Amino acid sequence: MQEGTTEQPGHAGQPIPPVDVALDVALGVAGVASHTLAAAGVVAGRLRARARPLVEVALRPPMVTDRLQPATLISEAARRGAVSRVRLVSKAVEAIDAAIPSIVAAVLRTLDLNLIVTENVDLDRIVEEVDLDAAVSRVDIDAIAMRLDVDAVIDRLDLTEIVKRRVDIDELVATVDLDAAAARLDVDAVIDRVDLVGLVREVIAAIDLPEIIRESTGSVASETLRGVRMQSITGDDAIARVVERMRLHRARGGATPRTV
Amino acid sequence: MAPISPVPREARPYQGEHAGLVTRLLANMVDALVCGVALLLGYVGVNALKFVVNPRSFHLSEPSVFFSLVAATVLFAVYTAAAWAITGRTYGCHVMGLRVVGSDGGRVHAFVAIVRAVLCVVLPIGLFLCAGGRSRRSLADFALRTSVIYDWSPRRTPGLAVLDEPGGDGATDATGQAWGHRGALDT
Numbered sequence: 001m002q003e004g005t006t007e008q009p010g011h012a013g014q015p016i017p018p019v020d021v022a023l024d025v026a027l028g029v030a031g032v033a034s035h036t037l038a039a040a041g042v043v044a045g046r047l048r049a050r051a052r053p054l055v056e057v058a059l060r061p062p063m064v065t066d067r068l069q070p071a072t073l074i075s076e077a078a079r080r081g082a083v084s085r086v087r088l089v090s091k092a093v094e095a096i097d098a099a100i101p102s103i104v105a106a107v108l109r110t111l112d113l114n115l116i117v118t119e120n121v122d123l124d125r126i127v128e129e130v131d132l133d134a135a136v137s138r139v140d141i142d143a144i145a146m147r148l149d150v151d152a153v154i155d156r157l158d159l160t161e162i163v164k165r166r167v168d169i170d171e172l173v174a175t176v177d178l179d180a181a182a183a184r185l186d187v188d189a190v191i192d193r194v195d196l197v198g199l200v201r202e203v204i205a206a207i208d209l210p211e212i213i214r215e216s217t218g219s220v221a222s223e224t225l226r227g228v229r230m231q232s233i234t235g236d237d238a239i240a241r242v243v244e245r246m247r248l249h250r251a252r253g254g255a256t257p258r259t260v
Numbered sequence: 261m262a263p264i265s266p267v268p269r270e271a272r273p274y275q276g277e278h279a280g281l282v283t284r285l286l287a288n289m290v291d292a293l294v295c296g297v298a299l300l301l302g303y304v305g306v307n308a309l310k311f312v313v314n315p316r317s318f319h320l321s322e323p324s325v326f327f328s329l330v331a332a333t334v335l336f337a338v339y340t341a342a343a344w345a346i347t348g349r350t351y352g353c354h355v356m357g358l359r360v361v362g363s364d365g366g367r368v369h370a371f372v373a374i375v376r377a378v379l380c381v382v383l384p385i386g387l388f389l390c391a392g393g394r395s396r397r398s399l400a401d402f403a404l405r406t407s408v409i410y411d412w413s414p415r416r417t418p419g420l421a422v423l424d425e426p427g428g429d430g431a432t433d434a435t436g437q438a439w440g441h442r443g444a445l446d447t
Contacts, residue, residue: 205264226268229283229357233271233410236280236396243392 267412271357278396279408283356284387290352295336299328333381341377345370348416359411367416368406376400 059071066072117123163169204210267275303321311318323331343350344360348367353359360376362368368376379386379400386399390408401407 201264208269210264210266211269225355226271228286229412230271232283232286232356233274233280235282239281240392240396247392 266414271410271412274410275412277410279356279358279390279410280396281388281391283358283410284390284398284408287350287352287356287358288387290355291336291340291350292352294351295332295339298339299332299335337374337377337381340380341370341374344368344376345373349411353408357410357412358408359416360406360408363405363407368404372404372406376404376406379403 059074060069265272303323307318307320310321340350343353345368348359348361360368360373362372380398383399388398389402390396390398397407
């Protein structure tokens with residue numbers, strides 16, 4: 001047998017820690033004491049039945065006034081003791097009440113409750129056992145909705161994208177009576193907002209209406225005049241070219257070195 | 261927005277360019293014809309008045325050549341000065357699609373129009389300076405910084421700039437720089 005260990009019968013070779021040995025000894029002593037006390041209780045019960053007359057005489061002796069009888073004195077002492085006990089218990093409770101918060105706080109500081117709960121509590125099982133429907137049925141959802149900032153929620157949503165993805169606009173438009181809507185339109189107001197003159201001018205410029213009119217209704221005189229003008233412009237250019245050619249020829253002749 | 265132009269399509273590229281000798285000569289001929297007709301009408305009118313006043317001793321007046329020339333010169337000067345100052349174009353300019361403008365492209369001042377008319381009448385030979393070169397300016401244009409441009413619009417076209425930059429497919433000058441046809445000729 002190794003030092004500091006013991007062996008239990010039937011488990012040869014298994015070392016037992018000293019703490020367990022001490023615990024076993026204490027339990028054994030306690031068992032013996034309890035048997036002893038039980039035996040003493042039985043003996044006392046038998047003796048009490050036989051000694052009761054003697055105890056009554058001792059507590060209530062004849063020829064002694066009630067105030068001085070031992071039973072009366074014991075009762076008085078018991079009453080005062082009860083009062084003192086109540087007072088002490090009250091003070092103890094007060095002291096404990098005052099001390100418990102700081103003690104609990106100190107204990108909680110040393111403990112990681114999250115870790116303890118995570119490692120030791122099966123939250124899924126607890127949640128499974130909870131009747132969430134019943135819990136939700138007791139909730140006043142209207143009151144909660146009243147406290148919601150709906151505008152802020154809508155601001156965070158891309159409603160345009162949601163409508164594009166989820167709404168069939170063609171089908172929606174097919175249900176609309178466009179003729180009725182058009183009948184309610186103030187067409188005059190719409191026309192007032194349109195720059196009709198500018199629009200017409202743009203169209204006329206784009207199709208070159210003056211040229212079309214000129215080509216279709218031009219008189220002989222205007223055609224002749226146009227021809228004279230264009231011919232004169234051509235003549236201007238021709239004369240200008242001749243003059244420039246002469247200037248160029250003169251400039252080259254003046255710049256040519258004379259050779260002998 | 262594109263403006264609506266009453267000018268024929270083939271003439272639009274020339275609008276704002278400086279006019280040359282042929283067009284300006286034709287315009288002056290038309291103006292001279294107008295003045296001649298006006299003088300003739302004046303002569304007929306004066307003689308008709310004389311006939312109405314005293315038919316017995318009526319005979320056609322025979323003005324001297326000098327008087328006729330002076331009258332024609334004065335009439336031409338007054339007519340052109342008034343036309344340039346009021347509308348920027350005489351009847352001859354109107355027929356040929358020309359307009360006289362100042363250095364800023366706008367209508368010439370009345371004083372400038374009068375001096376220009378006097379110069380044109382006194383030194384008509386100065387018109388031939390606009391025949392060629394990069395500058396199509398007559399003597400009066402050089403002196404008064406005026407220009408004669410193609411403008412076929414009936415009324416003065418707002419924003420029609422006087423084209424001064426040479427370019428296009430014209431000839432080249434002594435420096436070899438292209439000018440003419442499409443581009444304007446610096447006057």
